[in-house]
Amino acid sequence: MGFDKIIHEPARLRIMMVLAGVAEADFNFLLTTLELTRGNLSRHVEKLEGAGYVEIKKVFIGKIPNTSYRITKDGKGALSRYWKSIDEVRRLGQF
Amino acid sequence: MGFDKIIHEPARLRIMMVLAGVAEADFNFLLTTLELTRGNLSRHVEKLEGAGYVEIKKVFIGKIPNTSYRITKDGKGALSRYWKSIDEVRRLGQF
């Protein structure tokens, strides 16, 4: 009935879609491709981690901290279920 | 970028999809087909009216009050734009 609230939020849906198509993406890549603010990206990605949909990996590249993300198996499953539920609602009408 | 927040809420999206496929629907019809609580249906439909997406018509059928709804032209436009924006995000996946 309801959609997965974690994924349904537009910013997070877009994060998930990008992560689904890529082995791994770092903070700045997501920041520039999705045009979010740093604060929002941080919080959304944290929420996705809390749900077990993405993994966060922090390393140093030289002296610079670098945070990168990858989608988990759970995340992929949830994302595909999400699209299924969207399709169901869409079939309610003729659009 | 973001979706139309009025429509993006699942309950409202489903209300819109039902109304899009029907000349007009009353409160109880929506209540039973969508399985919402009365309170939630009332509030969501009020919000859709506030956005100009739905018209509300109140009449008496005999002695019983009856509230019915129909989607407006604006509402249809917004709904179809909504699905377009969903499709755009979906295409982020299979490049």
Place this chain on the structure above:
DNA sequence: GACTTTTGGTTTGCAACGCAAACAGATTTG
């Protein structure tokens, strides 16, 4: 070597929101 700026993020504050429960007003039933 002391500033300012930039980089890479996290935390905080707040207004808006969705949800369930309470409420209201009229009607029917026992």
Place this chain on the structure above:
DNA sequence: CAAATCTGTTTGCGTTGCAAACCAAAAGTC
């Protein structure tokens, strides 16, 4: 005439998304 039903609306509250503030380290700049 009290209780239950019907048709909705309003209220209260916990959650959330967003922007702005913050922080720490690195890199320029003078």
